[in-house]
Amino acid sequence: MKTIRIGAGAGYSGDRIEPAVELAERGELDYLIFECLAERTIALAQQAKLKDPQQGYDPLLMDRMRAVLRPCSENGVRILTNMGAANPLAAAATIRAIARELDLPHLKVAAITGDDVLELVTSGDYLDDTGAPVTQLQERLLSANAYLGAQPLADALAQGAHVIVTGRVTDPALVLAPLIHEFGWAMDDWHKLGQGTLVGHLLECAGQVSGGYFADPGYKDVSNLARLGFPIGEVGQDGSVVITKVEGSGGCVTVATCTEQLLYEIHDPAAYLTPDVVADFSNVSMTQLAPDRVAISGATGRPKSGMLKVTLGYLDSHIGEGQISYAGPGALARAQLAQAIVAERLQLCGVQTQELRFDLIGANAIHGAQLSREHAEPYEVRLRVTGRTASLQEAVRIGNEVETLYTCGPSGGGGATKSARAVVAVRATLIDASQVHATIHFGDD
Known part of the structure; x- marks a missing residue:
């Protein structure tokens, strides 16, 4: 049975770069994916694009591409990433420029657009997930991006793309697309699409499935997390997968790490909705074949809903924050006095807040006063x-x-910091998939 190897080079925008280089050089991969978009990321990227039309893509795009393009080219590894964020065309142009710098002019870079549906949702009668009309957000609305599926990425691979950069697509689509392309899966083969979506879900957060965000000393011990190896999926033509990592790298791949990732961000394991398929993970089975090798199968699927989720990024409010530390005997009492002073000062000065929170970190900030007392x-x-x-x-x-507690508060205060920033929040809506049209761009068109 034909098998392909897919490595996960990033699980979020600021992820480590070295594990991806290790995968590109030693992973014996066919594909390397970089999943770098969180819910608010495109809204923040859209703000950057408004300031500079040549920006709006992932800030680490250049560093990642400079690190992996050469080893990927030398080893025949194709790259898929959503680092295009709000500006896939500019991201693709940047990747081409880096390829020329590295004397790799033969690399064929594709950008996929069509996820930006801001004009569509602001001109139609759409309700967000609070039940309010999207148009009520008015000038506060920064972005509206539909989750695209795997089809346009698979089409770009069929047209010879070595590197594909997108904006908003579903995380599993970055993995599902190579499987569709390599194995010739039909877009209505729901069982294979469901299994392929499972593979994508397992790999999408990179190091989480190989021991990251898993360790709990004495209960779940993980070795060498400072050199955590990112995962590889060895995927068969039937969609079954063995999750592993580069030999000698840190971390671990076990049934437990894979189970935690399987459950990550899953609302209904029997109905994981994507643009490609409604996947069913409820009968998945896992087997530890050897150290750092877990075989996983049993996902199925049924027809997709025909609707696409749209993430709406908008300017919600502003957050102001101040912090100061107290230490030594009586630290808690002095911190409590400082809190009372600030609470009274904010009232005396007429500071208008929509919400106000006081935390005594080290005493009640995580579990609250009741559990901490x-x-x-x-x-x-x-x-x-x-x-x-x-x-x-x-x-x-x-x-x-x-900050004024330095001179007007209890004794011994130190390490004061303060900040103020705009809050970009997200809501969601649904649109008919037939209204969204993806376009593949080769060259600087």
């Missing part, structure tokens, strides 16, 4: 004051009041 008094405490405001000017005032 039975534990011994901490020797060091950090006060954090956070407020949501309508304007940046009001947000700034929160941090300023915390």
Whole structure:
């Protein structure tokens, strides 16, 4: 049975680069994927694009491509990534420029567009997931991007693309597309599409399936996390997969790590909705074949819904924050006094907040006062004051009041910090898939 090897080079925008280089050089791969888009990422990228039309793609795109293009080219590895974010065309042009710098002019780079549906949703009668009309967001709406499926990526591979850069696609589509292309799967072979979607879901977060975000010393020990190896999927023509990693790299691949990743961000394991298929993971089975080798199969699927999820990025509010630390005997009492002072000052000065939160880090910030009160008094405490405001000017005032504790608060305060920033939030809506049309671009068109 034909088998292809797919490596996961990134699970989020700021992920480590060295494991991807290790995969490109030593992974004996056919494909390397970089999954770098979170829910708010495109909205933030759209803000960057508005400031500079040549920006709006992942900030680490150049570093990643400079690190992997040569070994991928030398080893015949094709790359798929959603690092195009809000500007896949500019991202593709940047990759071509890097390829020329590296004397790799033969690389065929494709950009896929069509996920940007801002004009469509703002001109139609769409409701977001709160039940409100999308048009109510008005000038606060920054972006609207539909989740594309695997078909346009598979088409680009069929047209000879060595590197494919997209905006918003589903995370599993980056893996499903090579499987469709290599194995000739039909787009209505729901069982294979369901199994392929499972493979993509297992690989999409890179190091999470090979021991990252898993370790709990004494309970779930993982060796050499500083050199965590990112995963490889050895995928058969029937969609079955063995998850593994480069020999000698850090981390581990076990039934437990794979099970945790299987359950990651899954609402209904029997109905995982994607643009390509409604996947069913409820009968998946896993077998530990050898150290760092887990065989996984049993996913199925049924016909897709015909609808696409659209992520709406919008300017929600502003956040102001201030922090200061107290240590030594009486640290908790001094931090509590500091909190009371700031609370009163914000009222006296008329700071307008939509939401206000006080945390004593080291005493109650994670589990709250009820669960934390039975534990011994901490020797060091950090006060954090956070407020949501309508304007940046009001947000700034929160941090300023915390900073004044240096001279107007309890003794021994130190390490004060303050910040204020805009909050980009997300909502979602659904649109008919027939209204979205993906386009493949080769060259600088």
